[in-house]
Amino acid sequence: MSGLTFVDVCSGAGGLALGLEQAGFEPRLLLDDDEDAVATLRANRPHWNVLHNDLLDFDPTEHPVSHDVDLLSAGLPRVKSSATVGRADSGDEERLLKATVYLVHAIRPRAVLIENVPGLAHSDAYQQFRDFARAELAHLGYEFSWFVVNAVDFGVPQNRRQGVLVAVERQWASAFRPPAPTVEQPTTVGAVLGPTMASRGWPDAARWVAQADRPAPTLVGGSKNRGGADLGPTGAKRTWATMGVNGHTVGDVVPDADFVWNPELGRDNMVKITVEQAALLQGFPEAWEITGRKTARYRQVGHATPPPVGEALGRAVATALIRDPAVPAAG
Template sequence: MGGLTFVDVCSGAGGMALGLEQAGFESRLLLDDDEVAVQTLKINRPQWNVLRTDLRDFDPVEHPESYDVDLLAAGLPRVRSSATARRVDSGLEEQLLKATVYLVHAIKPRAVLIENVPELTHADSHGAFREFARTELDHLGYTFSRFVMNAVDFGVPQNRKHGVLVAVRRQWAEAFRPPASTLSEPVTVGTALRSSMAARGWVDAAHWAAQADQPAPTLVGGSKNRGGADLGPTRAKKKWATMGVNAHTVGDRVPGPDFVWDPELGRDNMVKLTVEQAALLQGFPSTWQICGLKTARYRQVGHATPPPVGKALGRAVAEALNSDSLASAAG
């Protein structure tokens, strides 16, 4: 399934792009408007063509490498959902959604992939955008589909649901199938983080890992207008507490050999997850570097599309786009 190319917009920390790379795609262009995210992309993949720009200002005429690609991928900033109902609505997220659809007009990829909150696929509040996207893409010759997938079903140690909009040119659309899980049971927080918790000689790492016997709740990156890093809303913090984790902050380093872990004594005796550990819970490899100060680094991780999700979606798109050549070979 090699030889396929993609453009990735609003690339962030590179989770979607990394997953597509793992699925056999080659990047033509990545873009993001955040300086620190662009640094993250460049330090991990110096060979990637990375552009710092606002998607709404992007002109593909100035970047001809964006034409004739197989896939346009967009892990866009999250639109409002039930979890962010109190957020002040700037309209930016919806503008970026429309900008992605308009970009399809210009570069005409064989497939389009938009990843966001589950509500984007079904909530009445996003019905106008879905109809706009379906109408525009149908006019351009694409078949539009939507579905929800959970990262935990693809090896990510986290319950994290994704709303996915896919548009495939009609020639290949019938062959597209949403990714199906192949896991028999989920990866737990303890399994994912036991080695890192023991990295500085903490003797209770195995004991802690045994208690952290479930996937993580959804990590939330927060906004630039919000305060410091934490692991999510009140319900998520309570879930973390059952695993002996202080979710009200993000740690600077893993516990040392003398750390006393006793959740009954309160937050000070619970472990704090580091940015690097949060990245592991998002399915990033341990070698992936996140640039910036702690809050900015955690924000990039929390906003990222988990690479295993990108990989699963990439494979599904690749199978559809290669279906004509496979059929020809079989004939």
């Protein structure tokens, strides 16, 4: 699967774009309005064409390289209040959803991929957006698939449900199928983080791995208006505590040989997950560099689409787009 091109908006730390690259797509243009995220993208893929720009201000006529691509992808900021979708006072998250749809008119990709909260795919609260997308795109010849994926089904050690819209031009649409799970058994936090936990000689690393025997809860990046980084809401913190992890903060370094791990004594005797480890829990390769200060780095990681999910979605889209439209799709 090669030779397919894409434009990625709200690219963040590059999880979706990296997954699409692994699926055989070549990026023509990526854009994000966050300086740290742009630096992350440029640090890891200097050859990518990365634009520091707000999607709401993006004018594709000034960037002709964005035209005539196979895929427009968007891992958009999470919609906070589904009840506000379509209202005049909606926040930027809702406006970005609509801006992505409007961008389709300008660049006319063969397929569109939008990833957001699970409710985007089926909740009544998002029906207005789904109707909006259909009204804007159906007359351009796109057919729609709305579905939910869970990152844990694609080898990511995290329960992370995502709502997905895939719209494909009619001549290829019948060949599109949502991606099937790529693993039979969930990957655990301990299995993925064990090597890093042992890297500074911590003697309890193996014992911790045995306790961290399940996938992580959803990592939440939070907003720029929040304070320091943590591992999510109260329920997520409780789940982390059962694995002997202090979910109220993000660590600077992994435990060393002197660290005493005794969760019964409270948070100070629990391990802390570092930003680099959080990136591993999102399915980023260990070599992927996240730039900025700690809270900004963790925010990028928490907001990212796990690359293995992006790869699975990309392969599903590619399978449809490389099919000869004259040949009926199987199934």
